Amino acid sequence: MIPTLAWTPEGVRFIDQTKLPLEESYVLATNYEQVADVIVTMVVRGAPAIGVSAAYGVALGTLQSTAKTASEFVPEFSRICERLASTRPTAVNLFWAIDRMKRVFAALLSAGATMKQVQDKLLAEAHAMYEEDIAACKAMGAFGGALLPEEGGVLTHCNAGALATCGYGTALGVIRSAVEQGKRIHVYADETRPFLQGARLTAWELMADGIPTTVICDNMAASLMHAGKIKAVVVGADRIAANGDFANKIGTYNVAILAKEHGIPFYCAAPWSTIDTATPNGDAIPIEERAAKEVTHHGGKQLTPHGVGICNPAFDVTPAKYVTAIITERGVLRAPYAESLKEMELIAG
Numbered sequence: 001m002i003p004t005l006a007w008t009p010e011g012v013r014f015i016d017q018t019k020l021p022l023e024e025s026y027v028l029a030t031n032y033e034q035v036a037d038v039i040v041t042m043v044v045r046g047a048p049a050i051g052v053s054a055a056y057g058v059a060l061g062t063l064q065s066t067a068k069t070a071s072e073f074v075p076e077f078s079r080i081c082e083r084l085a086s087t088r089p090t091a092v093n094l095f096w097a098i099d100r101m102k103r104v105f106a107a108l109l110s111a112g113a114t115m116k117q118v119q120d121k122l123l124a125e126a127h128a129m130y131e132e133d134i135a136a137c138k139a140m141g142a143f144g145g146a147l148l149p150e151e152g153g154v155l156t157h158c159n160a161g162a163l164a165t166c167g168y169g170t171a172l173g174v175i176r177s178a179v180e181q182g183k184r185i186h187v188y189a190d191e192t193r194p195f196l197q198g199a200r201l202t203a204w205e206l207m208a209d210g211i212p213t214t215v216i217c218d219n220m221a222a223s224l225m226h227a228g229k230i231k232a233v234v235v236g237a238d239r240i241a242a243n244g245d246f247a248n249k250i251g252t253y254n255v256a257i258l259a260k261e262h263g264i265p266f267y268c269a270a271p272w273s274t275i276d277t278a279t280p281n282g283d284a285i286p287i288e289e290r291a292a293k294e295v296t297h298h299g300g301k302q303l304t305p306h307g308v309g310i311c312n313p314a315f316d317v318t319p320a321k322y323v324t325a326i327i328t329e330r331g332v333l334r335a336p337y338a339e340s341l342k343e344m345e346l347i348a349g
């Protein structure tokens, strides 16, 4: 399995996603500040991976604290959580993971736990999130794999694979599972300007699995759909609002509109930790604006004239009306999503 992130006695180890596919190297974050930095610089990226990384960051900060008691640790714990929460605004998994760590800490605090118990329990919670994430991807894969065609092209955007999770992937987990079910899938990976998650990361990890993959430029999808080469689209999500609108990598919205126009099913695969019922609709999802340099430069080389205006929103929102189904580890949700999401939440308790 691709070692996206791993806990080690020295800290959290990340495969450096800014260097793939040409170089397979690792970054060791030995304190929580460094974990925050690897999230900001996208050494690690993808909503579920960001969430679990932040949980490990909290655990690391806790283990390194010199506080003698849990109550003495309270202000430092808040600072650690705030720093990690300030890294990237759109993927709700980040806040979900930090909130989960906060709840564990609050319970330990009120139970009068020792600092050692707090350290052990917070690390155990981060490990649990790591394992749960892989299990969720596998479950999503089983549900979603059944929805894909027996054979043909499946388009994906960005990287919602093993590299974006603790392993297996969400959208790519669905594709992996379909292939494991014997389906003859050919993946079309949008290159995904400007960070090129599709061209670099999706292509790299699917090739490692021997899944036939073709990288296309983002502006080629319409023509491939028109030519009948795309039978389904499956993408991940960074935040799914209560009405089923969802944020994902910039360009996902374009693909959704194209899929609808061509009568192609458009699936969104995401774990329950990506669902944010406190956000009523897509307009309320905060969209991260990243540095202009990601657009103006590539591989250290400037592409655009000095001083030109640049816009770099990292995500867009796809309205629920374009989504054929949302695939989660709890099952497959269909419109109206406001109702199916609420229903599934109640069933799962």
Ligand code: MRU
Binding pocket: 045, 046, 047, 048, 091, 157, 158, 159, 160, 161, 164, 165, 169, 170, 171, 197, 235, 236, 237, 238, 248, 249, 250, 314
């Ligand atoms: O900016 P990134 O690379 O973190 O954006 C990632 C995406 O948009 C993914 O599609 C999303 O996080 C789902 S990952 C399973």
